[in-house]
Amino acid sequence: MKRSVIVDVTARLILPSALLFALHLLLSGHDRPGGGFVGGLVAGATIALIFVAGGMEDVRSVVPVRPWTILGGGLAVAASVATVPILLGNPVMDNWKFSIDLPLLGEAKISSALVFDIGVAAVVIGTIFMVFEAFGDEDPPEFRGEVRQGPGSGQRPEVES
Numbered sequence: 001m002k003r004s005v006i007v008d009v010t011a012r013l014i015l016p017s018a019l020l021f022a023l024h025l026l027l028s029g030h031d032r033p034g035g036g037f038v039g040g041l042v043a044g045a046t047i048a049l050i051f052v053a054g055g056m057e058d059v060r061s062v063v064p065v066r067p068w069t070i071l072g073g074g075l076a077v078a079a080s081v082a083t084v085p086i087l088l089g090n091p092v093m094d095n096w097k098f099s100i101d102l103p104l105l106g107e108a109k110i111s112s113a114l115v116f117d118i119g120v121a122a123v124v125i126g127t128i129f130m131v132f133e134a135f136g137d138e139d140p141p142e143f144r145g146e147v148r149q150g151p152g153s154g155q156r157p158e159v160e161s
Helices: 005-028 036-054 056-062 067-087 112-135
Strands: 097-102 106-111
Touching: 005 036, 005 112, 036 056, 036 112, 056 112, 067 112, 106 112
Parallel strands: none
Antiparallel strands: 097 106
16 A cells, blocks of 8 residues: 555644543543543544554554454443442442542542443444454455456456357
8 A cells, every 4th residue: 555654644743632632522521522422533533544544554553452352341341330330229320429639630530420431432442443453454456456357346247249
């Protein structure tokens, strides 16, 4: 695959700030617009840009964890937040929160909504990575210069007259 230097450099420059923005959306989403789904989409779009710039090898170098691990972990976190309160005799998705004092950052509030949003973001990111794994390993024959024959190839079969 031919690589564009402009797209490659732009993707590398945008990656840190776009992932930081995705983290901001994730962390502020339960109080303001955003959340796990939107933060996961922004992170997935950022990785999609890396995929466009450098292919599947670059995506794998940015994210060393397999996509089904991310998806499964996120699903387990989100399902746990939803079901653990039932085991404790509380309603489904019961809200809990607590505050911790971080040395340089000050007070941080953690709630069940934030933990649920983290799980949702992981599910979205894992799903996007799985799409890349399924469809992104190899260029289609049309892009490699090969011509396919047969049904669905867009070419008419030769007919003997």
